[in-house]
Amino acid sequence: MAKNTGNGHRNGAVKGRSEFPHNGQWFKRDTSTGRILNGSPNQHKGVRNEK
Structure with missing residues (x-):
């Protein structure tokens, strides 16, 4: 599970999502x-x- 760090980035990948x-x-x-x-x-x- 992706966790927000509060520093402008996220640790881990967001599963079940993609973007285009x-x-x-x-x-x-x-x-x-x-x-x-x-x-x-x-x-x-x-x-x-x-892709």
């Missing part, structure tokens, strides 16, 4: 259902990128 860029936004996806969870102008911390 689209039109200048980064969208986070649930890997088991494929549902898009949220978008952000910056990448999410500790979430793997899709």
